[in-house]
Amino acid sequence: MENLVLFDVAEGTQNLGDYIIMQCIMEEMGFYFNNKYLTHFSTHTPIARCYQNFRRNMMSRACDNSKNKFICGANTIKESLLRISPDWNINIFNIKYYKDSITIGVGMDMNAKNMDFYTKYIYSKIFSKKFIHSTRDNRTMETFKKLGYKAINTGCPTTWKLTEEFCKSIPTKKSDDVIFTLTFYDKDRKNDQKLIDILKENYKKIYFWVQGSEDYEYFNSFENINGIELINPNLQAYEDILNKKNIDYVGTRLHAGIYALRHKVRSIIISIDNRARDMSKTYSLNTIERNNIEMLSKMINSEFETNVKINTKAIEEWKSQFREEKHE
Numbered sequence: 001m002e003n004l005v006l007f008d009v010a011e012g013t014q015n016l017g018d019y020i021i022m023q024c025i026m027e028e029m030g031f032y033f034n035n036k037y038l039t040h041f042s043t044h045t046p047i048a049r050c051y052q053n054f055r056r057n058m059m060s061r062a063c064d065n066s067k068n069k070f071i072c073g074a075n076t077i078k079e080s081l082l083r084i085s086p087d088w089n090i091n092i093f094n095i096k097y098y099k100d101s102i103t104i105g106v107g108m109d110m111n112a113k114n115m116d117f118y119t120k121y122i123y124s125k126i127f128s129k130k131f132i133h134s135t136r137d138n139r140t141m142e143t144f145k146k147l148g149y150k151a152i153n154t155g156c157p158t159t160w161k162l163t164e165e166f167c168k169s170i171p172t173k174k175s176d177d178v179i180f181t182l183t184f185y186d187k188d189r190k191n192d193q194k195l196i197d198i199l200k201e202n203y204k205k206i207y208f209w210v211q212g213s214e215d216y217e218y219f220n221s222f223e224n225i226n227g228i229e230l231i232n233p234n235l236q237a238y239e240d241i242l243n244k245k246n247i248d249y250v251g252t253r254l255h256a257g258i259y260a261l262r263h264k265v266r267s268i269i270i271s272i273d274n275r276a277r278d279m280s281k282t283y284s285l286n287t288i289e290r291n292n293i294e295m296l297s298k299m300i301n302s303e304f305e306t307n308v309k310i311n312t313k314a315i316e317e318w319k320s321q322f323r324e325e326k327h328e
Contacts (some may be wrong), residue, residue: 002036005062005069007101009087011042014213017255019235021073024158024262025104032322036067043074046089047097060097068322069101071126073136073157077108077143081119090122098126103133105156108140110274123147134318137278154315155283158258162308170306171266174248177205179231179241179260181251184214186272191293192252193222195270198297199250200224207231209238211253239263250300252290254279261306268299284309 010022026033039062041047063069074088081090090098115123127133127149135141136156144151154160178199182192199206208225210216210233219225231237238256241247242263249260249267254276257269269287271277280287284307288296 002067003062003065004033004036004038005066006038006040007043007069007071007074007098008040009043009073011040012044013042016211016233016235016238017253018073020255020259021105021156021158023235024156024160025072028157028160029104029319029322031319039066041097043071043088044086046091047094063097063099068131069098071098071101071103071106073105074107075109076103076106077123077140078119079109079114080116081122082116090126092118092122095122095125100128100130101126102128102131103135103144103151105134105136105154105158106140107136107156107275107278108143120147131321132318136275137282139278152314152318153282153311154318155310156255156258156279158255158262159279159283159308159310160315161262162258162306162310163312164307166264167261167306167308170261170264172303172305173266174202174300175246175266176203177207177244177247178203179207179209179238179247179249179251181209181211181253181256182215182219183252183272184212184218186252187218188272188290189222191290192218193224194293195250195252195290195296196222196224196228198293198300200227202297202300203248205229207241207247209233209241209251209253209256211238211256248300250296257285261308266306268296270296282309 008022009018133144133149133151134154135151138153141151141153180199206228208219208228209231231241242260242265249257249265252270252272254269257267260267269276269285270290271287272290279285288299
């Protein structure tokens with residue numbers, strides 16, 4: 001049986017959005033993954049300790065024997081890898097494990113324009129030069145090309161299901177109930193309080209989903225939260241509430257919003273960082289800037305279509321590399 005290695009954003013994470021990314025990748029790549037043995041290594045934690053890098057071990061055997069290796073959905077492109085990043089833990093000692101890796105829907109940090117020599121060197125050693133890499137937005141695609149790699153903007157795999165035909169099944173009018181999210185590591189107490197107040201004014205029943213490890217503590221610090229029902233911090237609990245009829249999604253968590261769309265739930269994503277802005281610009285997600293939160297009530301009560309502009313041609317072009325088994 002052929003072996004594959006997945007550098008997995010859901011391993012060692014404290015953000016359930018990473019589980020959403022991996023679930024979608026497994027669904028979208030099932031045609032290629034299902035009949036192969038998969039070994040998962042975390043992108044968040046070091047693949048090996050320093051002393052393990054100097055002798056053959058289980059990790060090196062898995063990577064050496066794999067047909068292909070995939071880096072899944074991480075913020076892979078950084079300005080500097082000299083600083084330890086919580087979502088991409090790689091260094092000069094463990095780059096051998098990543099040799100010839102292929103990316104799936106990866107992105108970049110906002111300030112990754114002026115890369116240092118060390119970071120460029122690591123990138124020169126880990127990415128495949130044979131395969132086309134999949135990026136989640138145009139900025140990341142252009143950066144890959146500048147680094148000398150073939151890349152195509154497929155968007156995040158969480159969006160690949162959102163075809164024109166699928167989006168027609170998403171409601172255009174406000175529902176009675178809503179599920180919302182907050183983001184503990186990007187606090188804005190003034191506007192997040194306004195968000196809660198607006199939801200209380202416009203919906204009959206309100207649910208709060210805990211996507212991040214400290215989202216509950218942040219939520220619990222606000223006023224006017226009486227009557228809001230807490231949804232347990234796991235993907236199954238979130239999926240169960242999305243499958244409930246007559247519910248909207250509103251919130252600052254990008255992947256929670258996209259996951260809601262995948263369950264045919266009308267969604268308004270509140271942009272708080274470059275990921276939401278980049279993807280909104282490229283794919284026409286229904287978003288509102290948090291500093292324009294006063295406009296949220298009007299948007300909630302308006303009628304709007306969901307028309308995510310995914311590039312099905314680019315997605316299929318990237319997938320075809322594995323359907324046709326090129327590069328043998």
